[in-house]
Amino acid sequence: ETGVTQTPRHLVMGMTNKKSLKCEQHLGHNAMYWYKQSAKKPLELMFVYNFKEQTENNSVPSRFSPECPNSSHLFLHLHTLQPEDSALYLCASSPTARVDTGELFFGEGSRLTVL
């Protein structure tokens, strides 16, 4: 098992669809993150969860709804998306949200296309 696994790897959805992205980490970490990666733009932090509690919401539109049922799983529920939401969504984890090393462990990402 790789450290951080994201499914699906590719997703195409219409603007009225409801879909979910899933992230699972096998590293025993307690903090998980969603980042958005758009072409020619810096990675944008969306959400941070620490011990299942949301500790950061970076002014993300409500059409993105995160869920963290336990420290190993993180979901991003999508509904009524816009074409500009098309991007690579990266999940990451770290031992805690206050660890000294600062290193994040990333998944391969879910490529989302909104038609």
Add this chain to the structure above:
Amino acid sequence: AQTVTQSQPEMSVQEAETVTLSCTYDTSESDYYLFWYKQPPSRQMILVIRQEAYKQQNATENRFSVNFQKAAKSFSLKISDSQLGDAAMYFCAYRFIQGAQKLVFGQGTRLTINP
């Protein structure tokens, strides 16, 4: 607010040669971490090298080294003896030591290795 700037959208280098990727950042803090992450095509982003701001010695990891100039807020990455497997997007990132685990990324530099 902290910002990270990578002024080189694309770079290329001949195999076995040396290349330097530039990064500057803006912060009012004195303690922080800086990172270089590598994102190969369709693969996970991984940590290449990390530098603690309180350490004067430049970090080195095998063929990868940094030139950390704290006063100038500059953090460049040098790749020696470039290999075909080094081809990737490289992201510079900043993290404040205290508080939540929030990495601020630059826009990235796409590195091409010419055989």
